[in-house]
Structure formats: C-alpha cells, structure tokens
Amino acid sequence: MKTSGILMIIGSALLLGLFVYPLWNIRLEAPQYPDPLGMDIYIAGIEGEEEFDIQNIDGINHYIGMKKIPKPAEMWEFNVFPLVIGGMAALGIVLGLLGFLKKISPNWFLGWLVLMGVLGILGMYDFNNWLIDYGTDLDPKAIIKLTDAEGNPLSYKPPLLGSQDILNFTAHSYPEKGAYMMFIGMFLTLIAWIVGRRNVSEKI
Numbered sequence: 001m002k003t004s005g006i007l008m009i010i011g012s013a014l015l016l017g018l019f020v021y022p023l024w025n026i027r028l029e030a031p032q033y034p035d036p037l038g039m040d041i042y043i044a045g046i047e048g049e050e051e052f053d054i055q056n057i058d059g060i061n062h063y064i065g066m067k068k069i070p071k072p073a074e075m076w077e078f079n080v081f082p083l084v085i086g087g088m089a090a091l092g093i094v095l096g097l098l099g100f101l102k103k104i105s106p107n108w109f110l111g112w113l114v115l116m117g118v119l120g121i122l123g124m125y126d127f128n129n130w131l132i133d134y135g136t137d138l139d140p141k142a143i144i145k146l147t148d149a150e151g152n153p154l155s156y157k158p159p160l161l162g163s164q165d166i167l168n169f170t171a172h173s174y175p176e177k178g179a180y181m182m183f184i185g186m187f188l189t190l191i192a193w194i195v196g197r198r199n200v201s202e203k204i
Contacts, residue, residue, distance in 0.1 A: 004196035005100025008109050011188030012092025017181035018043050018085050024127070024179060025049070026158050027172045028057065040176060041127075043081040045072040065142025066156060067134060077126060088116055092189065099196060106196025113189045120182075128160045 022040035027049070029036045037057050038049030046069050048054040058068045072078040092112050098104045135157025146154045146167070158164065158171040165171075175183075 002100050004106055004109065004192040004199065005096045005098075007188050007192035007195065008096030008099055008112075009093050010096075011185040011192060012089050012096060012112075014181045014185030014188070015085055015089040015092070018178040019082065021178035021181065022047075022176040023182075025172075025174055025176045028169045029172070030169045032168075039069065042178070043085055044078050046070065061156075063143045064146065064156060065139035065144075067137065075130075077130075081123070084119060088112070088119070092116075096192070099192070106193050106199075109189055109193040109196060113186060113193065116186055116189075120186075124160070131157050131160060134158075 024041040027038040037053045
C-alpha cells in the first residue's frame with residue numbers, strides 16, 4: 001500500500017496546478033488579426049492570452065450583441081470551483097497518507113476517482129451551458145443582426161472542444177496545461193487503486 005499511497009498523494013496534488021495554470025483556452029483566428037485573440041479560462045477567472053485580447057474580444061462581441069467576458073464576481077463558478085478543487089486535492093492527499101499508513105482500503109482511491117470524474121462531467125456540462133448562453137443570448141439592439149436562412153438569429157457559440165467557423169473567425173477550444181495536469185493526476189489515482197488492489201490480493 002505504500003506505493004499506491006504515494007501515487008495517490010502525487011495524483012491528488014497535481015490538481016493544485018489548476019490554481020496556477022489555465023484549465024481551458026479559446027482562441028479566435030481571423031484574417032484581420034495576424035495574431036489570434038485568445039482567452040485562458042482558469043478555475044477562478046478568465047484572462048486574455050495577450051494584454052488587450054479580452055478588450056478586443058469584447059469590442060467585437062459588442063457589434064453582434066454578445067455579452068462581455070464575465071469577471072470573477074459575475075459567475076458563481078469562479079468562487080465555487082477553487083473550493084471544490086482545493087477540497088478534492090486535500091481529500092485525495094489525506095486518503096493517500098492513510099493508504100500509505102495502511103489505515104484504509106485502496107477502494108477509497110477508486111471512490112475519490114469516481115467522485116472526481118462526476119464533478120468533472122458536471123463542470124464540463126456547466127461550461128457548455130455557459131458557452132450556449134454566451135453565444136445565443138444576444139442583445140436585440142445590437143448594431144449588426146445576422147440571421148440564418150429561416151430568419152433566426154445566428155448562434156455564435158464557440159465549440160466545447162475542437163474548431164469551428166463563426167462568421168469570418170475560426171474558433172479553437174482546447175484543454176490547457178491545468179487540465180492536462182488534472183487528467184494525469186486522475187490517471188495516477190487509477191494506477192494507485194490498481195497497485196493497491198494487487199498488494200491486497202497478494203497478501204490474501
């Protein structure tokens with residue numbers, strides 16, 4: 001159980017990278033912007049890749065009636081997500097220590113992983129809902145009003161994952177370093193559970 005406990009501790013601690021590195025990135029490319037406009041999405045807020053990216057994105061969005069990029073105080077997620085990630089990291093480290101000391105079964109590691117997976121799915125669902133609202137809830141008084149062939153307002157929702165053409169822009173949406181650290185951490189906790197189970201089985 002010592003090896004599995006160490007793996008659990010390391011895997012859980014990798015979640016703390018989300019407090020330093022962005023979770024996701026959305027980048028907009030267009031002929032009139034030689035340097036793409038990008039925003040890094042952290043668990044506690046959104047920042048531009050470059051100094052004036054957020055300002056420029058908000059300026060473009062204003063013409064088609066999209067909302068401004070939200071500030072941390074304007075979204076409950078930016079207050080709750082740090083608490084959830086910090087709590088899960090702390091819980092995982094405690095479980096790893098208890099596993100290292102042979103105080104608990106490795107099945108606790110699997111329980112942590114399942115819970116983290118459920119929270120991750122809920123987080124992605126919430127993120128997608130925000131993208132839908134961001135790209136479809138348009139100001140009816142917008143300067144530019146574009147509609148489809150049936151007369152319905154166009155959707156400017158960026159993709160949840162991948163690339164998509166939106167007017168003369170190409171939007172790219174992909175995980176960033178923080179997300180990769182989280183995925184690696186969750187994979188390590190899976191390995192911790194497998195190693196722990198093998199150790200228990202060998203002693204029976």
